[in-house]
Amino acid sequence: MAKGASISGFPEWLPSERVVEQRVIDTLRSVFELNGFIGIETRAVEQGSSLLKKGETSKEIYLLSRLQEVGHESDTPIEDRLGLHFDLTVPLSRYVVEHSGDLAFPFKRWQIQKVWRGERPQEGRFREFVQADIDVIGNGDLPDHYEVELPLVMVSALERLREFGLPKATVHANNRKLSEGFYRGLGLTDIEGVLREIDKLDKIGADEVARLLVEGCGANEHQAFACLELAELTAADGAELAEKFDALCAKHAITTDSDAYALARQGLDTLAMIVDEAARIRPGSVIADLKIARGLDYYTGSVYETFLDGAAALGSICSGGRYDNLASQGSRKYPGVGLSIGLSRLVSYMLHTAGAHANRVSPASVLVAVWNEADRSACNVIANQLRARGIAADVAPTAAKLGKQIKYADKLGIPYVWFPADAAEDGAGDEVKNIVTGDQQAADARSWEPDTVYARQTVTVEA
């Protein structure tokens, strides 16, 4: 991150770092489009009423006021004020309802945009950052095969990001119906409460969670222990998942003909479908992990978190789930499935831990040298001839000594310096020098091509 960024929580990249972020964004966009997702951008602001309605982060809002309103902000209720969106899911829900007549359903969209969290400033937390989301929204209903496909699209996207130093990613999936059915089978009723405590498992440990379940969610010790047993369950395929789950149900006397089991089984079947299809397409990319709860209150089916090998400290880098009740219009519902990548944190990891870096700061392949200012117009012509053929070119800032011009190219990482023919030297033509290899040769701006390896700005990872 740029040193000395003057406002805590608002990261800003140096130009060479921005190259990495831009490549990551370009890569995600291309994967999303390859999978038929449609790009949209929503406005940065939503009504306060819409922001306050849903989500764990709805307490971390930045509200806006016009300069002219300062001192009178409180005249307007928060619900009627404008605020910056804290995620891209709430805006999507609003967008889909607002424009439902103009959209084809199921509506598959990608969206890469900044979001803001009005948190207290604290070390390592971003208050402005970029999210990269895919969601599919149905009109009335939505087939559950999307709960399989969307995490797999994210897996293929994250796979592509390994060229920028990202370790292998594994999606951990669970299903709210499975958890709820099991909890109900145990005789528990405060389902949201139990999920909220289970979500803390990695942070505070099993003993503490058990205590909270007993003290706050009406569980006895046996029930609390059973919830923790469920949370420990993982499986790489559907058969293993069903076997382990049924054993647990048997142990806790949840009978297979109960309503609770039927609900759990519905969730289990979807989860089994996810891991089995993932195993066919990308073995090892998705596992069933029954401790995944997700803090957000709006998920109703599958929930996902994604972890990177050897980067546990980062936490989940791509999360989401199925939400059936986030968007509605009268009695019509718009159920959705979506996942969101916290892109700024990923880029930060690539830059500072994985050693991703741009091969050069400038997009230009060539710097055209200027012998004296009177020749500048001719130098512009050369640069334009290169640009017309897709070769990015810059022209030296001043007719300084050649050494200084080469130093400027070197500082920007521009690999070639172009020497226009010196009008004074009879018969000599243009030459171009690769300042990396030292190779220099005669060249014509209407036909010369850079060597492939020097032709483009690229991102590589330190060995």
Added chain:
Amino acid sequence: MAKGASISGFPEWLPSERVVEQRVIDTLRSVFELNGFIGIETRAVEQGSSLLKKGETSKEIYLLSRLQEVGHESDTPIEDRLGLHFDLTVPLSRYVVEHSGDLAFPFKRWQIQKVWRGERPQEGRFREFVQADIDVIGNGDLPDHYEVELPLVMVSALERLREFGLPKATVHANNRKLSEGFYRGLGLTDIEGVLREIDKLDKIGADEVARLLVEGCGANEHQAFACLELAELTAADGAELAEKFDALCAKHAITTDSDAYALARQGLDTLAMIVDEAARIRPGSVIADLKIARGLDYYTGSVYETFLDGAAALGSICSGGRYDNLASQGSRKYPGVGLSIGLSRLVSYMLHTAGAHANRVSPASVLVAVWNEADRSACNVIANQLRARGIAADVAPTAAKLGKQIKYADKLGIPYVWFPADAAEDGAGDEVKNIVTGDQQAADARSWEPDTVYARQTVTVEA
């Protein structure tokens, strides 16, 4: 614009419209990079003190407050609060000073980002919109040839946008030093006041401007008339400009050995260089137009506005100039030259006046049909084979009747529907149908290629 967008001044595009905006952004980025500009993104917020300092728009700020601070906003002075940036020039100045040790100068950067104006809502005014800027910033000094090159980069960028329906653009250039020297030569001293009134010429007419110059800027009728005469001066080349200007000076007894004339001549020489170099590279793209004043107080040399043929109502679509005093650190100055395109208004014009439209909503070229849900996994394999070769593909949402699946493809503008081999029909292989032409043929997902004309999402303009 999306119908019924529920907050006035915050435009939001429908998916097919967003395709056009995205193409415009991609095109501008590619032109900027071809010219060696480096992409950066600055945070959306700046300190209030920084936003209040400069620029005509500094009265149109959105300030932020955290939800937890509501009711206590006034405890913090505006200077210490955070606000959304209203342009990309003020953030650039701050960024350059903050990171000067990490940048190579002159620093040429492009930046395409949203900006916000905390205006009262009114018809046709955007409060959130995208700007596309290029600037070059020097460390200590900055050669004036950049005052020629930057408008020419914008001209070539706007030229590329003609494929999306933009009419021919002409940059109208002036120079503050030329105007100031002339006004001083007339004996006027309130230079900023005169520039401010001259800037209103197109809106309120010459008589009214003359009245304001006399009443508010200390001009007599003769001086006011002379200012208006200067504002009427236009020229297509440097020689014509010098000739007309010298004639005007002679008429008003401004002698060529005066300090005022020397100042004016400095501006004139730069302006002549601009129009002459432009005439060599792109004849007719830049003219000298001495009524261009620009409202912003920070310009010190060249100023530019850009108008589209036959779209006078749009006003200037790309404006800027040279600013020597916007950024500084102690006694060190960072002079700059830059231009900014108001991108959202341009896209609105392309969509609603020029008839630009996407050939399809979905980026997918192919929809793989699903005969029944049990085959979905095999359909995913086909789609993945296509994607692996760069062909964007979607899979039908449900195993509905074929007609319904084709209708879904049609609604999204997906040109091909893929029919997987029916396991029931012995020996029959996959087929693919172009639903635009009706052509249907045997195909293998590992080798088939779409016809070029149907391969990509493109933007065309109605005849």
